[in-house]
Amino acid sequence: MRIYNTLTKNLEEFVPQDPPRVTMYACGPTVYDSPHVGHARSAVAFDVIRRYLEYKGYDVIFARNYTDVDDKMIDRAGKRGITIQQLAIQYIREYEAAMDALNVRPPVYAPRATHLIADMISFIRDLEAKGFAYARNGSVYFSVPKFEAYGRLSKKPQKEIADIGRRDSEEFGEDKGDPRDFAIWKAQKPGEPAWDSPWGKGRPGWHIECSVMSTKLLGETIDIHGGGHDLVFPHHENEIAQSEARSGKPFCRFWIHNGFVTVDKEKMSKSLDNFFTVDQVLQQYEAPAIRLFLVSAQYRNPIDYSRELLGQAARSWQRVRDAWTGLLAALGTEAAGARSAAVERAALPPELAATLDEFEAAMDDDFNTPRALAALFTTIRTINDGLTRGTTKGFLTAGFQVLMAILGVLGLDEAYMARFPGSRTHAGGQVESLVRHFIDQRDAARRAKDFKRADEIRATLKGMGIELMDSKDGTTWRLAD
RNA sequence: GUCGGGGUCGCUUAGUGGCCGAGCGUCAGACUGCAGAUCUGAACCAAGUGGGUUCAAUUCCCACCCCCGGCUCCA
Numbered sequence: 001m002r003i004y005n006t007l008t009k010n011l012e013e014f015v016p017q018d019p020p021r022v023t024m025y026a027c028g029p030t031v032y033d034s035p036h037v038g039h040a041r042s043a044v045a046f047d048v049i050r051r052y053l054e055y056k057g058y059d060v061i062f063a064r065n066y067t068d069v070d071d072k073m074i075d076r077a078g079k080r081g082i083t084i085q086q087l088a089i090q091y092i093r094e095y096e097a098a099m100d101a102l103n104v105r106p107p108v109y110a111p112r113a114t115h116l117i118a119d120m121i122s123f124i125r126d127l128e129a130k131g132f133a134y135a136r137n138g139s140v141y142f143s144v145p146k147f148e149a150y151g152r153l154s155k156k157p158q159k160e161i162a163d164i165g166r167r168d169s170e171e172f173g174e175d176k177g178d179p180r181d182f183a184i185w186k187a188q189k190p191g192e193p194a195w196d197s198p199w200g201k202g203r204p205g206w207h208i209e210c211s212v213m214s215t216k217l218l219g220e221t222i223d224i225h226g227g228g229h230d231l232v233f234p235h236h237e238n239e240i241a242q243s244e245a246r247s248g249k250p251f252c253r254f255w256i257h258n259g260f261v262t263v264d265k266e267k268m269s270k271s272l273d274n275f276f277t278v279d280q281v282l283q284q285y286e287a288p289a290i291r292l293f294l295v296s297a298q299y300r301n302p303i304d305y306s307r308e309l310l311g312q313a314a315r316s317w318q319r320v321r322d323a324w325t326g327l328l329a330a331l332g333t334e335a336a337g338a339r340s341a342a343v344e345r346a347a348l349p350p351e352l353a354a355t356l357d358e359f360e361a362a363m364d365d366d367f368n369t370p371r372a373l374a375a376l377f378t379t380i381r382t383i384n385d386g387l388t389r390g391t392t393k394g395f396l397t398a399g400f401q402v403l404m405a406i407l408g409v410l411g412l413d414e415a416y417m418a419r420f421p422g423s424r425t426h427a428g429g430q431v432e433s434l435v436r437h438f439i440d441q442r443d444a445a446r447r448a449k450d451f452k453r454a455d456e457i458r459a460t461l462k463g464m465g466i467e468l469m470d471s472k473d474g475t476t477w478r479l480a481d
Numbered sequence: 482g483u484c485g486g487g488g489u490c491g492c493u494u495a496g497u498g499g500c501c502g503a504g505c506g507u508c509a510g511a512c513u514g515c516a517g518a519u520c521u522g523a524a525c526c527a528a529g530u531g532g533g534u535u536c537a538a539u540u541c542c543c544a545c546c547c548c549c550g551g552c553u554c555c556a
Contacts, residue, residue, distance in 0.1 A: 009485085029556070042556035072554065155484060156552075164552065182553070206553085228556030229485090235553080258556070259486080265548070269555060296494070296504080301486075302549065309493065312505040319504085322518065362495085370494045374503040381520085388512090388520050451514050458516080469517055476518095 001056065001364040003224075004300060006232060006255040007153055011366060016223045017253065022058045023218040024050065025252075027210060027227035027235070028110070030067040031091035032076045035098045036275040037305055038228070038261045038268045044291060044411065045258040045299040045367075046226050047104040051409045052363050063109035063217050066092055070206050074192055084193055088112065098278035101287045103416045109217045113209040116216065117195045120204045123212045123246065124184055132245040136175035138187030138200040144180035147241045153255060154233035182238055184208045207238035211251075215243060225252040229259055229300075259302045268305060276305065285310050286420050288412050289317040295369040295410060316373075320412065321422055323380040326387055327400050329476065338397040339414075343405055349395055352402045355379040359406050369410070376406050421465075421479040435466055439475050442468070 002011040016022045026046045029039050046064075053060050067073075068088035077087040092112075099106070113120075124140055127133035132146050144150050144161070151161060158180070165179030183205040188194035194201035214222055220243070227236065236255065243251035260267045263274045281290055293313035297303040328335050345353060355378045362371035383399040407413065442457040458468050461477070468477050 006485095027556075030554090036556090038556050040556085045556090070554090154551080157483075160483065160552070226556095230551065230555050232485090233552065235555095238553085260550070260556075262549075267550065267555090271554070292504095298494085301494090304493090306492095308505090312493070315505060318518095326518085365496095368495075370503085371496075374495065377503060384519055446514075449514075455515075467517080470513070470515095471518080472512080 002366055003254055003256065004366045005253075006257050007252075009155075012254070014254065016058065017221065020057055020059045022053055022060045022224065023222040024053075024060055024062045024224040024226070025210070025214045025218055025222055026062070026064045026107075026225075027231055028064040028066050029091075029095055030070055030072060031088045031095060032072045033091060033270065034277045034279065035091075035095045036268065036270075036277050037281060038275065039095070040098065040102055040278050040281075040290070041261050041294050041303065042226075042228050042258050043099060043104045044102060044294045046256075047411055048295060048369065048409065049224075049226070049256070049299075049367055050105070051411060052367060055405070055409050061109075061218060062107045063111065063213065064107040065210060065213050066095075066110065066112045067206065067209065068092075068112045068114050069193065069203055078191070085114070088114075094279075098282075101278070101282055102291055103287070103411045103413070105411075109213075111213045111217065113204065113213075116209070116212055117204065119216055120185075120208050120212045121195075121197050123208065123215070123242075125198065126246050127184070127242065130245065132242075133184060134177065135185075135199050138202055139175060139183055140185035140199055141176055141181040142184050142238065142242060142245075143177060144182070144241065145178050147245050149244065150180070150241050151237065153237050153240055156233060156237075182207065182234065184242065207235055208242060210235070211239045211242040211246075214239070214251075215247070220247040220249050220251070222252050224254045224256060226256040226258070229257040232257055256299075258299045259297070262302050262304045263306075265304060281310070285314055286317060286422075288320070288417060288420065289314040291411055292316050292320070292373075296373065298366070298368055298370055300366075316377075318422070319380060320376070320407070321417060321420070323383055324403065324407075324414075324417060325478070327383060327396060327403065330387055330396055331393065331400060334393055334397065335400065338400045339404070341397075341401070343401045348398050348402065351382050352379065352395075352398050355382060356402045356405065359409075363409065372406070372410070376403075376410070379403055379406060435461070435477050439468065439477065443475065 001014045003014045004010070005012045029035060050060050050062050066088065069084055073084045073087060077084045080087070124133060127142065128135070128140070133140050133142050151158060162179045165176070165181070184207065185197065185199060185202050186205055187199070188201040188203065192203065194203055214225065225236070240251050262268060266272060266274060268275045289310065290313070293310055294303065296313060331338060348356065355375050358378070359372050359375035362368045362375055365371065379399070379402055383403060386395050386399060404414065438457055438461055442454045445453040445457070461468060465479055466477055468475055
């Protein structure tokens with residue numbers, strides 16, 4: 001399996017430092033507003049990566065943080081007259097609801113910055129003790145000149161970093177020993193929330209939280225650290241500096257950054273006011289369609305949000321769902337057996353083994369989900385072809401297992417797909433028998449060539465959200481979207 | 482400016498030194514009373530521009546053009 005590592009700008013063979021354990025950290029949101037599609041993209045990207053690593057047999061310890069103290073939090077809470085804690089709770093709930101809707105599995109650890117202030121303070125003291133940090137007027141700064149490797153991740157020339165630092169100097173400039181230095185602890189300003197510390201009342205800088213949480217929860221050297229591409233500099237650069245200065249060990253082995261969601265080719269962001277919240281999108285499209293949309297581009301590439309593309313994804317989702325429900329109907333009671341049995345690769349029919357191989361090859365290639373989707377659709381066509389021709393149960397069982405293996409990695413597991421109306425081919429005894437009654441009536445009409453009446457029945461049921469589909473083997477129905 | 486990512490059928494997206502795969506859309510056939518789903522086939526005859534290497538380039542090299550993004554708010 002090869003992964004593109006931002007640190008080396010190369011595809012590298014992925015080998016965890018302590019197999020089968022994989023430690024993985026992703027930078028989560030600052031919880032001052034509702035999650036938008038950009039957040040969803042990042043979350044889904046790392047969810048798929050995590051699922052695939054687990055599919056490959058790794059034991060993934062995954063952490064994703066919430067930034068619940070920073071300038072925007074303080075600003076927003078102040079405007080609304082609530083505390084940052086109240087603000088955080090509201091938006092953490094929204095974020096978690098959005099993640100659940102998209103079937104993004106909860107991380108093993110979901111730390112909040114403000115819950116680890118004590119750890120941050122001791123982390124900063126370690127940096128001070130080692131001479132990498134210095135205090136001025138109640139704030140503490142990281143001394144970039146002391147850390148040789150600074151700029152390695154973002155490949156930024158030191159001069160440029162210094163220029164950037166100088167521009168920022170109106171806030172800390174007088175105190176900073178070098179323009180490149182950055183705050184790891186900020187002295188309290190009037191009205192701001194603050195914690196006691198050896199340097200007086202204050203709050204942590206943004207970058208320190210991820211270093212501390214990652215180190216504390218996952219260890220001094222982790223396997224994978226991820227986040228949006230916009231975090232490379234300065235956030236991740238600073239994380240590396242702090243962490244490695246303190247531990248003397250590599251902070252992270254593989255850096256993975258996801259591309260942005262764009263709207264009309266421009267980055268979706270709050271400042272451009274061109275964003276759509278996850279809730280807004282969920283009102284228009286079923287969540288699995290959104291998931292498929294989000295994996296329709298490779299995670300590093302930009303993906304353009306448009307009605308057209310969401311519409312295409314919605315059609316893809318229908319195709320996936322119909323293949324699944326069709327398979328379940330054909331397998332009947334044998335579906336349970338197919339579900340519980342492990343995939344026996346050697347026993348798979350060659351064409352299905354080939355699609356599974358192709359799926360894995362695609363995912364092994366830096367999580368190439370578009371290529372993986374091609375394998376998924378090939379699998380679906382193979383299954384449908386079998387269904388059309390009336391193949392053996394053994395073939396269908398194998399098809400079911402391969403399909404579920406692929407869908408599981410993409411985050412469309414059965415329990416999730418079953419949440420959506422179109423997936424239901426039955427709805428409890430009474431409804432089932434009621435619909436069956438109308439189908440029988442219609443069949444009688446059809447046999448009598450009374451197609452007018454047959455179509456009326458179908459239209460009436462459709463109006464009630466029940467869709468009939470005729471086939472050689474009789475009429476089936478489902479709840480319409 | 483600098484660092485990075487791109488320009489492949491109508492749209493989206495893969496792979497590849499020789500015939501470019503998939504999804505959506507379109508058209509036609511099969512199955513249907515019709516519709517839907519499904520299968521089969523097809524069309525559109527797909528590679529930013531200009532050079533170079535090569536028997537052969539979309540794929541390698543060079544130049545140029547254009548697009549997008551980062552550059553301490555940001556997934």
